[in-house]
Amino acid sequence: MRSAVHHVVMVVSAGMPIFEAAVPCEVFGIDRSDLASPWYRFSVVGIGADPVALAAGFTLTGSDTLDVLDRADTLIVPACTNIHDQPPTDQVAVVRAAYERGTRILSICSGAFLLAAAGVLDGRRATTHWMHADEMARRYPAVRVDPSVLYVDDDNVITSAGTAAGIDACLHLVRMDHGAAVAAELARRLVIPPHRDGGQAQYHRLPPAKVSDDWLGQLLDWATNNLHEPLTTTDLAARAQVSVRTLERRFATTLNTSPLRWLLEQRIRQAQQLLETSDLPVDRISSRCGFGTPASLRAHFTRTVGVPPTAYRRTFRTPSDDRRDALQPTR
Incomplete structure:
Protein backbone atom coordinates (compact mmCIF):
# COMPACT_ATOMS: atom_id res chain seq x y z
CA MET A 1 0.00 0.00 0.00
CA ARG A 2 1.40 3.41 -1.01
CA SER A 3 1.67 6.26 1.44
CA ALA A 4 0.80 9.92 0.96
CA VAL A 5 4.50 10.68 0.48
CA HIS A 6 5.60 10.18 -3.11
CA HIS A 7 8.13 7.33 -3.08
CA VAL A 8 10.90 7.50 -5.68
CA VAL A 9 12.98 4.33 -6.13
CA MET A 10 16.17 4.17 -8.19
CA VAL A 11 17.52 0.82 -9.37
CA VAL A 12 21.26 0.39 -9.88
CA SER A 13 23.38 -2.48 -11.15
CA ALA A 14 27.03 -3.40 -11.49
CA GLY A 15 29.11 -1.14 -13.73
CA MET A 16 26.46 1.59 -13.94
CA PRO A 17 27.89 5.12 -14.57
CA ILE A 18 28.10 7.07 -11.34
CA PHE A 19 26.99 10.50 -12.55
CA GLU A 20 23.65 9.33 -13.90
CA ALA A 21 23.01 7.57 -10.59
CA ALA A 22 23.99 10.67 -8.62
CA VAL A 23 21.49 12.99 -10.35
CA PRO A 24 18.30 11.45 -8.84
CA CYS A 25 20.02 11.29 -5.44
CA GLU A 26 20.62 15.04 -5.58
CA VAL A 27 17.14 15.94 -6.79
CA PHE A 28 14.98 13.50 -4.82
CA GLY A 29 17.23 12.13 -2.08
CA ILE A 30 17.93 15.31 -0.14
CA ASP A 31 15.25 16.48 2.27
CA ARG A 32 13.86 19.70 0.80
CA SER A 33 10.70 19.92 2.89
CA ASP A 34 11.32 23.66 3.18
CA LEU A 35 10.36 23.82 -0.52
CA ALA A 36 7.44 21.41 -0.42
CA SER A 37 6.15 19.26 2.41
CA PRO A 38 6.10 16.37 2.34
CA TRP A 39 9.14 16.01 0.09
CA TYR A 40 9.89 12.72 -1.65
CA ARG A 41 10.85 9.50 0.03
CA PHE A 42 13.88 8.20 -1.85
CA SER A 43 15.25 4.66 -1.99
CA VAL A 44 18.07 2.99 -3.90
CA VAL A 45 17.80 -0.69 -4.79
CA GLY A 46 20.71 -2.75 -6.06
CA ILE A 47 19.87 -5.38 -8.66
CA GLY A 48 22.18 -8.37 -8.73
CA ALA A 49 25.22 -8.90 -6.52
CA ASP A 50 25.48 -7.20 -3.14
CA PRO A 51 27.34 -4.91 -2.75
CA VAL A 52 26.91 -3.33 -6.18
CA ALA A 53 30.17 -2.26 -7.82
CA LEU A 54 29.41 0.85 -9.87
CA ALA A 55 31.74 2.45 -12.42
CA ALA A 56 34.88 4.40 -11.55
CA GLY A 57 35.60 2.32 -8.45
CA PHE A 58 32.46 3.23 -6.49
CA THR A 59 30.64 0.56 -4.50
CA LEU A 60 27.08 0.70 -3.22
CA THR A 61 26.39 -0.97 0.10
CA GLY A 62 23.34 -0.96 2.33
CA SER A 63 20.77 -0.43 -0.41
CA ASP A 64 17.08 -0.95 0.26
CA THR A 65 15.54 -4.36 -0.22
CA LEU A 66 13.61 -5.35 -3.32
CA ASP A 67 10.25 -5.16 -1.58
CA VAL A 68 10.31 -1.33 -1.76
CA LEU A 69 9.80 -1.67 -5.52
CA ASP A 70 6.19 -2.67 -4.85
CA ARG A 71 5.59 0.64 -3.08
CA ALA A 72 7.30 2.89 -5.64
CA ASP A 73 5.34 5.73 -7.16
CA THR A 74 8.22 6.57 -9.51
CA LEU A 75 10.93 4.19 -10.71
CA ILE A 76 14.20 5.63 -12.04
CA VAL A 77 16.61 3.74 -14.29
CA PRO A 78 19.80 5.85 -14.47
CA ALA A 79 21.78 4.22 -17.32
CA CYS A 80 22.88 0.93 -18.82
CA THR A 81 26.28 -0.53 -18.10
CA ASN A 82 26.78 -1.31 -21.79
CA ILE A 83 24.19 -0.65 -24.46
CA HIS A 84 25.60 -3.41 -26.67
CA ASP A 85 24.90 -6.10 -24.06
CA GLN A 86 21.46 -7.59 -23.65
CA PRO A 87 20.02 -6.20 -20.38
CA PRO A 88 19.97 -8.84 -17.61
CA THR A 89 16.63 -10.57 -17.22
CA ASP A 90 16.28 -9.56 -13.56
CA GLN A 91 16.56 -5.87 -14.45
CA VAL A 92 14.08 -6.26 -17.31
CA ALA A 93 11.65 -8.00 -14.97
CA VAL A 94 11.86 -5.16 -12.43
CA VAL A 95 10.99 -2.53 -15.05
CA ARG A 96 8.21 -4.59 -16.61
CA ALA A 97 6.62 -5.31 -13.25
CA ALA A 98 6.74 -1.61 -12.29
CA TYR A 99 5.11 -0.66 -15.57
CA GLU A 100 2.35 -3.21 -15.10
CA ARG A 101 1.67 -1.79 -11.62
CA GLY A 102 1.18 1.67 -13.15
CA THR A 103 4.36 3.11 -11.67
CA ARG A 104 5.72 6.26 -13.30
CA ILE A 105 9.06 5.40 -14.93
CA LEU A 106 11.99 7.67 -15.80
CA SER A 107 15.12 6.65 -17.66
CA ILE A 108 18.27 8.72 -17.92
CA CYS A 109 20.52 8.52 -20.97
CA SER A 110 21.05 4.89 -22.03
CA GLY A 111 18.63 3.65 -19.37
CA ALA A 112 16.05 3.85 -22.15
CA PHE A 113 17.52 0.60 -23.54
CA LEU A 114 16.34 -1.24 -20.43
CA LEU A 115 12.86 0.24 -20.82
CA ALA A 116 12.84 -0.79 -24.47
CA ALA A 117 13.94 -4.32 -23.61
CA ALA A 118 11.06 -4.55 -21.13
CA GLY A 119 8.59 -3.56 -23.87
CA VAL A 120 7.66 -0.36 -22.04
CA LEU A 121 8.52 1.84 -25.02
CA ASP A 122 6.74 -0.16 -27.72
CA GLY A 123 4.65 2.24 -29.80
CA ARG A 124 5.91 5.22 -27.81
CA ARG A 125 8.00 8.22 -28.74
CA ALA A 126 11.21 8.12 -26.70
CA THR A 127 14.71 9.52 -26.63
CA THR A 128 18.18 8.58 -25.45
CA HIS A 129 21.68 9.99 -25.89
CA TRP A 130 22.13 11.03 -29.51
CA MET A 131 25.17 8.76 -29.83
CA HIS A 132 22.98 5.72 -29.11
CA ALA A 133 19.80 6.71 -30.95
CA ASP A 134 20.55 4.80 -34.16
CA GLU A 135 21.38 1.65 -32.20
CA MET A 136 18.14 1.87 -30.24
CA ALA A 137 16.11 2.37 -33.40
CA ARG A 138 17.82 -0.63 -35.02
CA ARG A 139 17.34 -2.99 -32.07
CA TYR A 140 13.87 -1.84 -31.06
CA PRO A 141 11.95 -0.89 -34.22
CA ALA A 142 8.68 -0.64 -32.28
CA VAL A 143 10.06 2.44 -30.47
CA ARG A 144 9.69 5.85 -32.14
CA VAL A 145 13.16 7.17 -31.30
CA ASP A 146 13.57 10.95 -31.37
CA PRO A 147 17.25 11.88 -30.93
CA SER A 148 16.65 15.63 -31.24
CA VAL A 149 15.07 16.39 -27.86
CA LEU A 150 16.19 16.60 -24.23
CA TYR A 151 13.43 14.40 -22.85
CA VAL A 152 10.08 12.92 -23.78
CA ASP A 153 7.10 12.52 -21.45
CA ASP A 154 4.74 9.96 -22.95
CA ASP A 155 1.89 9.06 -20.59
CA ASN A 156 3.80 8.37 -17.36
CA VAL A 157 6.93 7.10 -19.13
CA ILE A 158 9.72 9.66 -19.33
CA THR A 159 12.94 9.11 -21.27
CA SER A 160 15.80 11.61 -21.28
CA ALA A 161 18.89 12.16 -23.34
CA GLY A 162 22.47 12.63 -22.09
CA THR A 163 23.50 13.17 -18.50
CA ALA A 164 22.57 16.86 -18.18
CA ALA A 165 19.19 16.17 -19.79
CA GLY A 166 18.56 13.75 -16.93
CA ILE A 167 18.62 16.73 -14.58
CA ASP A 168 16.06 18.48 -16.79
CA ALA A 169 13.84 15.39 -16.74
CA CYS A 170 14.07 15.10 -12.93
CA LEU A 171 13.14 18.77 -12.58
CA HIS A 172 10.25 18.11 -14.96
CA LEU A 173 8.92 15.54 -12.47
CA VAL A 174 9.32 18.01 -9.59
CA ARG A 175 7.47 20.61 -11.65
CA MET A 176 4.59 18.20 -12.28
CA ASP A 177 4.43 17.11 -8.63
CA HIS A 178 5.00 20.43 -6.84
CA GLY A 179 4.62 23.21 -9.42
CA ALA A 180 6.87 25.60 -11.31
CA ALA A 181 7.89 27.72 -8.33
CA VAL A 182 9.31 24.76 -6.39
CA ALA A 183 11.11 23.42 -9.46
CA ALA A 184 12.56 26.87 -10.18
CA GLU A 185 13.85 27.28 -6.62
CA LEU A 186 15.40 23.81 -6.68
CA ALA A 187 17.07 24.67 -9.98
CA ARG A 188 18.52 27.81 -8.40
CA ARG A 189 19.96 25.72 -5.59
CA LEU A 190 21.50 23.37 -8.13
CA VAL A 191 22.79 26.40 -10.08
CA ILE A 192 21.17 25.31 -13.32
CA PRO A 193 18.56 26.88 -15.65
CA PRO A 194 15.11 26.74 -14.05
CA HIS A 195 13.42 25.04 -16.97
CA ARG A 196 14.60 23.68 -20.29
CA ASP A 197 11.73 22.39 -22.36
CA GLY A 198 11.91 18.73 -23.35
CA GLY A 199 11.56 19.75 -26.99
CA GLN A 200 14.78 21.74 -26.93
CA ALA A 201 17.45 20.25 -29.16
CA GLN A 202 20.10 18.01 -27.65
CA TYR A 203 23.55 19.54 -27.38
CA HIS A 204 24.90 17.63 -30.33
CA ARG A 205 22.83 19.90 -32.56
CA LEU A 206 24.72 22.98 -31.42
CA PRO A 207 27.50 24.35 -33.64
CA PRO A 208 31.08 24.35 -32.33
CA ALA A 209 31.48 26.96 -29.64
CA LYS A 210 33.16 30.16 -30.79
CA ALA A 326 -9.09 32.74 3.48
Whole structure:
Protein backbone atom coordinates (compact mmCIF):
# COMPACT_ATOMS: atom_id res chain seq x y z
CA MET A 1 0.00 0.00 0.00
CA ARG A 2 1.40 3.41 -1.01
CA SER A 3 1.67 6.26 1.44
CA ALA A 4 0.80 9.92 0.96
CA VAL A 5 4.50 10.68 0.48
CA HIS A 6 5.60 10.18 -3.11
CA HIS A 7 8.13 7.33 -3.08
CA VAL A 8 10.90 7.50 -5.68
CA VAL A 9 12.98 4.33 -6.13
CA MET A 10 16.17 4.17 -8.19
CA VAL A 11 17.52 0.82 -9.37
CA VAL A 12 21.26 0.39 -9.88
CA SER A 13 23.38 -2.48 -11.15
CA ALA A 14 27.03 -3.40 -11.49
CA GLY A 15 29.11 -1.14 -13.73
CA MET A 16 26.46 1.59 -13.94
CA PRO A 17 27.89 5.12 -14.57
CA ILE A 18 28.10 7.07 -11.34
CA PHE A 19 26.99 10.50 -12.55
CA GLU A 20 23.65 9.33 -13.90
CA ALA A 21 23.01 7.57 -10.59
CA ALA A 22 23.99 10.67 -8.62
CA VAL A 23 21.49 12.99 -10.35
CA PRO A 24 18.30 11.45 -8.84
CA CYS A 25 20.02 11.29 -5.44
CA GLU A 26 20.62 15.04 -5.58
CA VAL A 27 17.14 15.94 -6.79
CA PHE A 28 14.98 13.50 -4.82
CA GLY A 29 17.23 12.13 -2.08
CA ILE A 30 17.93 15.31 -0.14
CA ASP A 31 15.25 16.48 2.27
CA ARG A 32 13.86 19.70 0.80
CA SER A 33 10.70 19.92 2.89
CA ASP A 34 11.32 23.66 3.18
CA LEU A 35 10.36 23.82 -0.52
CA ALA A 36 7.44 21.41 -0.42
CA SER A 37 6.15 19.26 2.41
CA PRO A 38 6.10 16.37 2.34
CA TRP A 39 9.14 16.01 0.09
CA TYR A 40 9.89 12.72 -1.65
CA ARG A 41 10.85 9.50 0.03
CA PHE A 42 13.88 8.20 -1.85
CA SER A 43 15.25 4.66 -1.99
CA VAL A 44 18.07 2.99 -3.90
CA VAL A 45 17.80 -0.69 -4.79
CA GLY A 46 20.71 -2.75 -6.06
CA ILE A 47 19.87 -5.38 -8.66
CA GLY A 48 22.18 -8.37 -8.73
CA ALA A 49 25.22 -8.90 -6.52
CA ASP A 50 25.48 -7.20 -3.14
CA PRO A 51 27.34 -4.91 -2.75
CA VAL A 52 26.91 -3.33 -6.18
CA ALA A 53 30.17 -2.26 -7.82
CA LEU A 54 29.41 0.85 -9.87
CA ALA A 55 31.74 2.45 -12.42
CA ALA A 56 34.88 4.40 -11.55
CA GLY A 57 35.60 2.32 -8.45
CA PHE A 58 32.46 3.23 -6.49
CA THR A 59 30.64 0.56 -4.50
CA LEU A 60 27.08 0.70 -3.22
CA THR A 61 26.39 -0.97 0.10
CA GLY A 62 23.34 -0.96 2.33
CA SER A 63 20.77 -0.43 -0.41
CA ASP A 64 17.08 -0.95 0.26
CA THR A 65 15.54 -4.36 -0.22
CA LEU A 66 13.61 -5.35 -3.32
CA ASP A 67 10.25 -5.16 -1.58
CA VAL A 68 10.31 -1.33 -1.76
CA LEU A 69 9.80 -1.67 -5.52
CA ASP A 70 6.19 -2.67 -4.85
CA ARG A 71 5.59 0.64 -3.08
CA ALA A 72 7.30 2.89 -5.64
CA ASP A 73 5.34 5.73 -7.16
CA THR A 74 8.22 6.57 -9.51
CA LEU A 75 10.93 4.19 -10.71
CA ILE A 76 14.20 5.63 -12.04
CA VAL A 77 16.61 3.74 -14.29
CA PRO A 78 19.80 5.85 -14.47
CA ALA A 79 21.78 4.22 -17.32
CA CYS A 80 22.88 0.93 -18.82
CA THR A 81 26.28 -0.53 -18.10
CA ASN A 82 26.78 -1.31 -21.79
CA ILE A 83 24.19 -0.65 -24.46
CA HIS A 84 25.60 -3.41 -26.67
CA ASP A 85 24.90 -6.10 -24.06
CA GLN A 86 21.46 -7.59 -23.65
CA PRO A 87 20.02 -6.20 -20.38
CA PRO A 88 19.97 -8.84 -17.61
CA THR A 89 16.63 -10.57 -17.22
CA ASP A 90 16.28 -9.56 -13.56
CA GLN A 91 16.56 -5.87 -14.45
CA VAL A 92 14.08 -6.26 -17.31
CA ALA A 93 11.65 -8.00 -14.97
CA VAL A 94 11.86 -5.16 -12.43
CA VAL A 95 10.99 -2.53 -15.05
CA ARG A 96 8.21 -4.59 -16.61
CA ALA A 97 6.62 -5.31 -13.25
CA ALA A 98 6.74 -1.61 -12.29
CA TYR A 99 5.11 -0.66 -15.57
CA GLU A 100 2.35 -3.21 -15.10
CA ARG A 101 1.67 -1.79 -11.62
CA GLY A 102 1.18 1.67 -13.15
CA THR A 103 4.36 3.11 -11.67
CA ARG A 104 5.72 6.26 -13.30
CA ILE A 105 9.06 5.40 -14.93
CA LEU A 106 11.99 7.67 -15.80
CA SER A 107 15.12 6.65 -17.66
CA ILE A 108 18.27 8.72 -17.92
CA CYS A 109 20.52 8.52 -20.97
CA SER A 110 21.05 4.89 -22.03
CA GLY A 111 18.63 3.65 -19.37
CA ALA A 112 16.05 3.85 -22.15
CA PHE A 113 17.52 0.60 -23.54
CA LEU A 114 16.34 -1.24 -20.43
CA LEU A 115 12.86 0.24 -20.82
CA ALA A 116 12.84 -0.79 -24.47
CA ALA A 117 13.94 -4.32 -23.61
CA ALA A 118 11.06 -4.55 -21.13
CA GLY A 119 8.59 -3.56 -23.87
CA VAL A 120 7.66 -0.36 -22.04
CA LEU A 121 8.52 1.84 -25.02
CA ASP A 122 6.74 -0.16 -27.72
CA GLY A 123 4.65 2.24 -29.80
CA ARG A 124 5.91 5.22 -27.81
CA ARG A 125 8.00 8.22 -28.74
CA ALA A 126 11.21 8.12 -26.70
CA THR A 127 14.71 9.52 -26.63
CA THR A 128 18.18 8.58 -25.45
CA HIS A 129 21.68 9.99 -25.89
CA TRP A 130 22.13 11.03 -29.51
CA MET A 131 25.17 8.76 -29.83
CA HIS A 132 22.98 5.72 -29.11
CA ALA A 133 19.80 6.71 -30.95
CA ASP A 134 20.55 4.80 -34.16
CA GLU A 135 21.38 1.65 -32.20
CA MET A 136 18.14 1.87 -30.24
CA ALA A 137 16.11 2.37 -33.40
CA ARG A 138 17.82 -0.63 -35.02
CA ARG A 139 17.34 -2.99 -32.07
CA TYR A 140 13.87 -1.84 -31.06
CA PRO A 141 11.95 -0.89 -34.22
CA ALA A 142 8.68 -0.64 -32.28
CA VAL A 143 10.06 2.44 -30.47
CA ARG A 144 9.69 5.85 -32.14
CA VAL A 145 13.16 7.17 -31.30
CA ASP A 146 13.57 10.95 -31.37
CA PRO A 147 17.25 11.88 -30.93
CA SER A 148 16.65 15.63 -31.24
CA VAL A 149 15.07 16.39 -27.86
CA LEU A 150 16.19 16.60 -24.23
CA TYR A 151 13.43 14.40 -22.85
CA VAL A 152 10.08 12.92 -23.78
CA ASP A 153 7.10 12.52 -21.45
CA ASP A 154 4.74 9.96 -22.95
CA ASP A 155 1.89 9.06 -20.59
CA ASN A 156 3.80 8.37 -17.36
CA VAL A 157 6.93 7.10 -19.13
CA ILE A 158 9.72 9.66 -19.33
CA THR A 159 12.94 9.11 -21.27
CA SER A 160 15.80 11.61 -21.28
CA ALA A 161 18.89 12.16 -23.34
CA GLY A 162 22.47 12.63 -22.09
CA THR A 163 23.50 13.17 -18.50
CA ALA A 164 22.57 16.86 -18.18
CA ALA A 165 19.19 16.17 -19.79
CA GLY A 166 18.56 13.75 -16.93
CA ILE A 167 18.62 16.73 -14.58
CA ASP A 168 16.06 18.48 -16.79
CA ALA A 169 13.84 15.39 -16.74
CA CYS A 170 14.07 15.10 -12.93
CA LEU A 171 13.14 18.77 -12.58
CA HIS A 172 10.25 18.11 -14.96
CA LEU A 173 8.92 15.54 -12.47
CA VAL A 174 9.32 18.01 -9.59
CA ARG A 175 7.47 20.61 -11.65
CA MET A 176 4.59 18.20 -12.28
CA ASP A 177 4.43 17.11 -8.63
CA HIS A 178 5.00 20.43 -6.84
CA GLY A 179 4.62 23.21 -9.42
CA ALA A 180 6.87 25.60 -11.31
CA ALA A 181 7.89 27.72 -8.33
CA VAL A 182 9.31 24.76 -6.39
CA ALA A 183 11.11 23.42 -9.46
CA ALA A 184 12.56 26.87 -10.18
CA GLU A 185 13.85 27.28 -6.62
CA LEU A 186 15.40 23.81 -6.68
CA ALA A 187 17.07 24.67 -9.98
CA ARG A 188 18.52 27.81 -8.40
CA ARG A 189 19.96 25.72 -5.59
CA LEU A 190 21.50 23.37 -8.13
CA VAL A 191 22.79 26.40 -10.08
CA ILE A 192 21.17 25.31 -13.32
CA PRO A 193 18.56 26.88 -15.65
CA PRO A 194 15.11 26.74 -14.05
CA HIS A 195 13.42 25.04 -16.97
CA ARG A 196 14.60 23.68 -20.29
CA ASP A 197 11.73 22.39 -22.36
CA GLY A 198 11.91 18.73 -23.35
CA GLY A 199 11.56 19.75 -26.99
CA GLN A 200 14.78 21.74 -26.93
CA ALA A 201 17.45 20.25 -29.16
CA GLN A 202 20.10 18.01 -27.65
CA TYR A 203 23.55 19.54 -27.38
CA HIS A 204 24.90 17.63 -30.33
CA ARG A 205 22.83 19.90 -32.56
CA LEU A 206 24.72 22.98 -31.42
CA PRO A 207 27.50 24.35 -33.64
CA PRO A 208 31.08 24.35 -32.33
CA ALA A 209 31.48 26.96 -29.64
CA LYS A 210 33.16 30.16 -30.79
CA VAL A 211 33.76 33.44 -29.03
CA SER A 212 31.84 35.26 -31.71
CA ASP A 213 28.80 32.99 -31.21
CA ASP A 214 27.83 34.18 -27.74
CA TRP A 215 25.51 36.87 -29.10
CA LEU A 216 22.56 34.46 -29.16
CA GLY A 217 22.84 33.70 -25.44
CA GLN A 218 23.06 37.40 -24.65
CA LEU A 219 20.06 38.05 -26.88
CA LEU A 220 17.97 35.39 -25.14
CA ASP A 221 18.80 36.85 -21.74
CA TRP A 222 17.82 40.33 -22.93
CA ALA A 223 14.58 39.11 -24.50
CA THR A 224 13.64 37.14 -21.37
CA ASN A 225 13.98 40.32 -19.32
CA ASN A 226 11.86 42.30 -21.79
CA LEU A 227 8.94 39.97 -22.48
CA HIS A 228 6.53 42.75 -21.55
CA GLU A 229 7.56 44.59 -24.71
CA PRO A 230 5.85 43.78 -28.06
CA LEU A 231 8.99 42.14 -29.44
CA THR A 232 9.16 40.96 -33.04
CA THR A 233 11.72 39.03 -35.05
CA THR A 234 12.89 42.34 -36.49
CA ASP A 235 13.39 43.74 -32.98
CA LEU A 236 15.49 40.73 -31.97
CA ALA A 237 17.59 40.92 -35.12
CA ALA A 238 18.19 44.63 -34.59
CA ARG A 239 19.19 44.03 -30.98
CA ALA A 240 21.68 41.35 -32.05
CA GLN A 241 22.83 43.47 -35.01
CA VAL A 242 22.27 40.63 -37.46
CA SER A 243 19.85 40.13 -40.33
CA VAL A 244 16.46 38.55 -39.78
CA ARG A 245 17.54 35.63 -41.94
CA THR A 246 20.66 35.05 -39.83
CA LEU A 247 18.61 35.23 -36.65
CA GLU A 248 16.04 32.72 -37.90
CA ARG A 249 18.77 30.36 -39.07
CA ARG A 250 20.56 30.48 -35.71
CA PHE A 251 17.33 29.83 -33.80
CA ALA A 252 16.53 26.86 -36.05
CA THR A 253 20.03 25.40 -35.71
CA THR A 254 20.52 25.98 -31.99
CA LEU A 255 17.04 25.85 -30.47
CA ASN A 256 15.12 23.94 -33.14
CA THR A 257 12.46 26.62 -33.25
CA SER A 258 11.70 30.06 -34.67
CA PRO A 259 12.23 33.38 -32.84
CA LEU A 260 8.51 34.03 -32.55
CA ARG A 261 7.79 30.53 -31.31
CA TRP A 262 10.57 30.88 -28.73
CA LEU A 263 9.12 34.21 -27.54
CA LEU A 264 5.67 32.66 -27.20
CA GLU A 265 7.05 29.76 -25.14
CA GLN A 266 8.87 32.14 -22.79
CA ARG A 267 5.72 34.22 -22.35
CA ILE A 268 3.67 31.11 -21.60
CA ARG A 269 6.23 29.95 -19.02
CA GLN A 270 6.32 33.34 -17.37
CA ALA A 271 2.52 33.37 -17.25
CA GLN A 272 2.52 29.90 -15.66
CA GLN A 273 4.91 31.04 -12.97
CA LEU A 274 2.88 34.17 -12.22
CA LEU A 275 -0.35 32.17 -12.09
CA GLU A 276 1.23 29.79 -9.58
CA THR A 277 3.08 32.26 -7.39
CA SER A 278 1.14 35.53 -7.49
CA ASP A 279 -2.35 36.91 -7.01
CA LEU A 280 -2.11 39.17 -10.07
CA PRO A 281 -5.30 39.24 -12.14
CA VAL A 282 -5.18 37.79 -15.62
CA ASP A 283 -5.20 41.20 -17.31
CA ARG A 284 -2.06 42.24 -15.38
CA ILE A 285 -0.37 38.95 -16.21
CA SER A 286 -1.20 39.32 -19.89
CA SER A 287 0.39 42.78 -19.92
CA ARG A 288 3.46 41.74 -17.95
CA CYS A 289 4.08 38.74 -20.22
CA GLY A 290 3.68 40.68 -23.45
CA PHE A 291 0.36 39.25 -24.65
CA GLY A 292 -1.26 42.66 -24.77
CA THR A 293 -4.81 41.58 -23.93
CA PRO A 294 -6.33 38.95 -21.63
CA ALA A 295 -8.04 37.41 -24.66
CA SER A 296 -4.68 36.88 -26.35
CA LEU A 297 -3.24 35.31 -23.21
CA ARG A 298 -6.22 32.99 -22.81
CA ALA A 299 -6.10 31.88 -26.45
CA HIS A 300 -2.37 31.14 -26.54
CA PHE A 301 -2.27 29.68 -23.04
CA THR A 302 -5.20 27.34 -23.62
CA ARG A 303 -3.86 26.16 -26.95
CA THR A 304 -0.37 25.50 -25.53
CA VAL A 305 -1.08 24.24 -22.00
CA GLY A 306 -4.44 22.65 -22.63
CA VAL A 307 -6.45 24.57 -19.99
CA PRO A 308 -7.38 28.26 -19.52
CA PRO A 309 -5.24 30.40 -17.18
CA THR A 310 -7.87 30.44 -14.41
CA ALA A 311 -8.17 26.65 -14.43
CA TYR A 312 -4.40 26.33 -14.38
CA ARG A 313 -4.17 28.64 -11.37
CA ARG A 314 -6.76 26.59 -9.46
CA THR A 315 -4.92 23.38 -10.22
CA PHE A 316 -1.50 24.58 -9.11
CA ARG A 317 -2.44 26.61 -6.07
CA THR A 318 -1.17 24.95 -2.88
CA PRO A 319 -3.22 24.48 0.29
CA SER A 320 -1.14 27.20 1.96
CA ASP A 321 -2.19 29.63 -0.78
CA ASP A 322 -5.84 28.85 -0.11
CA ARG A 323 -5.44 29.26 3.63
CA ARG A 324 -3.71 32.60 3.15
CA ASP A 325 -6.51 33.80 0.88
CA ALA A 326 -9.09 32.74 3.48
CA LEU A 327 -7.42 34.99 6.02
CA GLN A 328 -7.49 38.03 3.76
CA PRO A 329 -10.29 40.56 4.40
CA THR A 330 -13.10 40.51 1.86
CA ARG A 331 -13.03 43.41 -0.57
